[in-house]
Amino acid sequence: MTARNKFAAERGARIRELIRQLMLEHAEHNPLARPLPGKTLQAMLADQGVRLALSTVLWHVSRVRLAADLDALDAEAGSGS
Numbered sequence: 001m002t003a004r005n006k007f008a009a010e011r012g013a014r015i016r017e018l019i020r021q022l023m024l025e026h027a028e029h030n031p032l033a034r035p036l037p038g039k040t041l042q043a044m045l046a047d048q049g050v051r052l053a054l055s056t057v058l059w060h061v062s063r064v065r066l067a068a069d070l071d072a073l074d075a076e077a078g079s080g081s
Helices: 006-029 038-046 055-078
Strands: none
Touching: 006 038, 006 055, 038 055
């Protein structure tokens, strides 16, 4: 990890993993529902002791989605060769 603040980078990774798990659980239990809104995720995180501004939650959600998109592209590129 080449982050300036290793502690903050590790905390951010843990938060993104928690958000990813919340999003996956929601999708598994409600396959036809829309994705969780940011405010709902913010409240769910607060229930688990993680208090973040809505903009921070949304930033982490965008990173989780970006990582998922990149993983899907990697899988597609690997199966297409």
